Amino acid sequence: MDLALALKALIMGIVEGLTEFLPISSTGHLILAGSLLDFTGDKVKVFEIVIQAGAILAVCWEYRARIAAVLSGLGSDPKAQRFAANLIIGFLPAAALGFLFNKKIKAVLFSPVPVALAFIVGAFVILWVERRNKALPVKARIESVDEMRPIDALKVGCAQAFALIPGTSRSGATIIGGMLFGLSRKAATEFSFFLAIPTLFAATFYSFYKERALLSAADIPLFGIGTVAAFVSAFLCVRWLLRYISSHDFTAFAWYRLVFGAIILATAYSGVVTWVD
Secondary structure, rough: OOHHHHHHHHHHHHHHHHOOOHHHHHHHHHHHHHHHOOOOHHHHHHHHHHHHHEEEEEEEEHHHHHHHHHHHOOOOOOHHHHHHHHHHHHHHHHHHHHHHHHHHHHHHHHHHHHHHHHHHHHHHHHHHHHHHHHOOOOOOOOOOEEEEEEEHHHHHHHHHHHHHOOOOOHHHHHHHHHHHOEEEEHHHHHHHHHHHHHHHHHHHHHHHHHHHHOOOHHHHHHHHHHHHHHHHHOOOOOOOOHHHHHOOOOOOHHHHHHHHHHHHHHHHHHHOOOOOO
C-alpha cells in the first residue's frame, strides 16, 4: 500500500472520530480535510461514509451494557421496547429524506463553501439556544432517555434531518434540537449517541452496497486504517464529551464553528487555498 495514501486514510479516520459526536460536523470536516489532502473523488466519498462505522462501534462499546440490556429485554421489558421504538421513530425522518434527496444534496452542497456557510449558520443557532436557556432557565422536562415519549423521539429525529445538509452536524442538530424540545443536556447528548447507531450504520451499509462497483479487495487495508482510526479517536472523544457537558455548555463549539467557517470563506474567496469539491 502507498504510504502517503495510508497516512491520508489515517488522518481522515482521526478527523471522523474526533468530530462525529461533537456539534461541529464530521462531514464538513471530512470534506475540508479531503480537499486539503487532495484526497477526493467518488471512492473517497464512499470511504468517508464507511469509516463512520468505526465511530459508531466506539459508541456501541461505550454503551455495550445498555445495548445488551435493551436487546435482551425486547421480548418482555416495556422499558427496552419503548427505548427501541424511540430509536426507530427518531431514525425515520432523516432516513426518508436522505433516500429521496441524497443525490441532489451531494451534487449541490458537498463542497467547501456551502459547508462553511452551514458552519456559520449552525453556530448562530447554538449561540441562540444557549443564550435562550440562560435567559429563561427552565428545568428540563426530560432528564433521562428512558423518560422520552415517541413524540419526543420524532421531534429529535426531525431535527436530525437538518444534518443532511453537510456542515450542519448530526450531533449538533440532535443535541440542540433535543434541548429545545425539553431534554436535559445529558439526555439530549446520550440520545444523540444512541440515534447515531441506526442512522450511521444504515448510511454506511447503503453507501457500501450502492457504490460496491467502485471498490475492490485492494481497498480493504485503506478502509481498515480509516475505520480503526475513527474507532479509537471517537471512543476518546465520547468519553471526553460526557465529562465536558457535566459542567460546560456548547458555546465554545459555536465560536469554533464561526471562526472555522469564516476562515474557509476567506481563503476560498481570496484564492489563498484552492478548495477542491
